[in-house]
Amino acid sequence: MTPSPAQIFAMDEIARRAPDLSDWTATIFGFGETAWREYRSAAWYVERLRAEGFTVEEGSAGMPTAFCADWRNGDGPVIGLYAEYDAVPGNCQAASTRREPRAGLGFQAGGHTDPHSGLGMAGLGAVLAIKAAMTAHGIPGGLRFTGEPAEKVRGSKPIHAAAGYYDGLAAILSFHPFYMLPMCNTVRWDTHCGAAYAMIYRFLCDAPEGWGLHDGAPIPQSHSAVRAPGANDALMLMYQTSKSLRESMLPHQGGWSISEAILTAGQATADNLPAGLAELQYMIRTPTIAMADQVTAVLDRNAAAAAAMTGCRWERHWVCKSRHGLANHAMARTVWKAMQLVGAPVWDEAAKAIAREMQVNLGMVPMLEPFLDEMTRLIDPEEAEAILRRDLPPSQLNSTSDDYTDMTWHAPTARFYVARPALKAPPGTAYPAWVMNALGGIPATIDPMVQTAAKILALSALHLLEDAEAREAAMAEFLHRTGGGVGGSDWTAPLCDYPPPINFRWPEYVTTPRGQDWWIPSAMPGA
Incomplete structure (x- = not known):
């Protein structure tokens, strides 16, 4: 040329x-x-x-x-x-x-x-x-x-x-x-x-009062009686369970991987109260869409089990569904x-x-x-x-x-x-x-x-x-x-059926009265 x-x-x-x-x-x-x-x-x-x-x-x-x-x-x-x-x-x-x-x-x-x-x-x-x-x-x-x-x-x-x-x-x-x-x-x-799927599993403990009920009796003193484990525990159960089941999630063929990241977890005030919110992000990389769907089904089941054990409800929010x-x-x-x-x-x-x-x-x-x-x-x-x-x-x-x-x-x-x-x-x-x-x-x-x-x-x-x-x-x-271009017989349509996932706690730079910094403060104590 x-x-x-x-x-x-x-x-x-x-x-x-x-x-x-x-x-x-x-x-x-x-x-x-x-x-x-x-x-x-x-x-x-x-x-x-x-x-x-x-x-x-x-x-x-x-x-x-x-x-x-x-x-x-x-x-x-x-x-x-x-x-x-x-x-x-x-x-x-x-x-x-x-x-x-x-x-x-x-x-x-x-x-x-x-x-x-x-x-x-x-x-x-x-x-x-x-x-x-x-x-x-x-x-x-x-x-x-x-x-x-x-x-x-x-x-x-x-x-x-x-x-x-x-x-x-x-x-x-x-x-x-x-x-x-x-x-x-x-x-x-x-x-x-x-293909690649990415999603955030969100655990919310917004009705903890029902988890420890016995014979319909209310909890008399929340600081000394049974309490719901809460969202932190749900996140940890999901995290560990999914790791232990990775070998079972897919057939042993083809390159695939699952990575996770914790977005939000717990509260800085360590009181005897269940954590109300925790979020866990997954990225699934697979050769095919069908394999990504298989993994998602397992993760959904894990999330449901973790939520049931900890007095939480769970949501799945898409970050990516890529062909x-x-x-x-x-x-x-x-x-x-x-x-x-x-x-x-x-x-x-x-x-x-x-x-x-x-x-x-x-x-x-x-x-x-x-x-x-x-x-x-x-x-x-x-x-x-x-x-x-x-x-x-x-x-x-x-x-x-x-x-x-x-x-x-x-x-x-x-x-x-x-x-x-x-x-x-x-x-x-x-x-x-x-x-x-x-x-x-x-x-x-x-x-x-x-x-x-x-x-x-x-x-x-x-x-x-x-x-x-x-x-x-x-x-x-x-x-x-x-098979004829966009919409053709062999065409794979977009998988995106979700809004841009912009409102989660993504890491970012922040400006506070202390000045501009990363969301994890750079000036660590004793540094």
């Missing part, structure tokens, strides 16, 4: 804006906002996109930290790209070569792990370059750039999909940072990510051609010096070549697919999870990965998590990934805009795989 003049223009535009993209990546990294609470990050994108000439809908699909930006250059096909910008609680790390939280915070605050700060900026850098190239070269069509919060809980894309934000697009391009083989500097081929992904070889080939033109990221001597400084600070002997060799090599999508399939049963069609999969049912979609910075480990050692987090925030180490991904996104989008044959091949495959 020889780049067109418009594609060359776009790559030059990305290189020209490299200082801006670097600064902007650092800005989002510094916000470190977590799922459903990315207020500053979303506002930053909205302001930037409007300044660049996009029409932006804030709070798209009822999600306060989501957005949908559109730009048109006359009639023509519209290409979809997106930004993610949520961080992870408990991973606060400065852009530093040693373990230290960002200024004024503790380690329990949010921090970028994947890093979505670079993911989103690669998408923004691409759409700005595509827009400039379309304008300069008279290419008709448009761009849709969505802001996707809460990816870590598979949050926004099922909701955007059900609300129609991906309908009518000619193609969607999905990028994610990665470093592990075989999904490093390649494009997904057949085995796309699987499995749909392949599109024509789209994958388009992106792979762009990837071959751009090449893998390259880390210069300045980046290597930072990596060596990290190794020294960890008590290691610094390496001449500290980054993983695989980060600077491309891997053919079909070769990567063959490696991936070695550990999967033939009947398993999907593996792992990410909510981009909901996009694949609404438009031809390609999912690709560009290497993020990662270090070689001496034999018998492992790096602490903060190292990867810091590498995702230091400009010299993260910028090569952002630049590379932005160029691949821009080249792929412009190729689809300029080449009707490539665009039509992708759509023809989409129509074939879905």
Whole structure:
């Protein structure tokens, strides 16, 4: 594939804006906002996109930290790209070569792990370059750039999909940072990510007076007589019971996992009263929707039993119901051609010096070549697919999870990965998590990934805009795989039948009379 003049223009535009993209990546990294609470990050994108000439809908699909930006250059096909910008609680790390939280915070605050700060900026850098190239070269069509919060809980894309934000697009391009083989500097081929369910089980002890009744007699003195165990006990029973039953929840085939997190539990005042509210969040990752339904049925039964034993009632609230992904070889080939033109990221001597400084600070002997060799090599999508399939049963069609999969049912979609910075480990050692987090925030180490991904996104989008044959091949495959497109005989409809789960006690930054802080105070006693 020889780049067109418009594609060359776009790559030059990305290189020209490299200082801006670097600064902007650092800005989002510094916000470190977590799922459903990315207020500053979303506002930053909205302001930037409007300044660049996009029409932006804030709070798209009822999600306060989501957005949908559109730009048109006359009639023509519209290409979809997106930004993610949520961080992870408990991973606060400065852009530093040693373990230290960002200024004024503790380690329990949010921090970028994947890093979505670079993911989103690669998408923004691409759409700005595509827009400039379309304008300069008279290419008709448009761009849709969505802001996707809460990816870590598979949050926004099922909701955007059900609300129609991906309908009518000619193609969607999905990028994610990665470093592990075989999904490093390649494009997904057949085995796309699987289904994912996330839910919150809420236990409420709002009528404890009936739990300890005997022969209809009321409790005479609540502080000295039988009392309802309450919501804390319900949560703990649910937590432990579900862990002990994991081996029985699913057939022993296919990759699947269940993770849990406690959102709210108990009261700070330790009185002899039953806790009135406790919430437990689950994330289920399975190859199929049917398997996710099976696990949900078991969890529901566990919740009912825990509630009955503790004098509580229970509720299940959906956070995510995400479909499995749909392949599109024509789209994958388009992106792979762009990837071959751009090449893998390259880390210069300045980046290597930072990596060596990290190794020294960890008590290691610094390496001449500290980054993983695989980060600077491309891997053919079909070769990567063959490696991936070695550990999967033939009947398993999907593996792992990410909510981009909901996009694949609404438009031809390609999912690709560009290497993020990662270090070689001496034999018998492992790096602490903060190292990867810091590498995702230091400009010299993260910028090569952002630049590379932005160029691949821009080249792929412009190729689809300029080449009707490539665009039509992708759509023809989409129509074939879905049995006629959206609503077709083989199409899987959106599973989202719930409102955006924005009103739960999600971890966030707070402002109190004591100043701005994380919801778990950073200034711990004795610190």
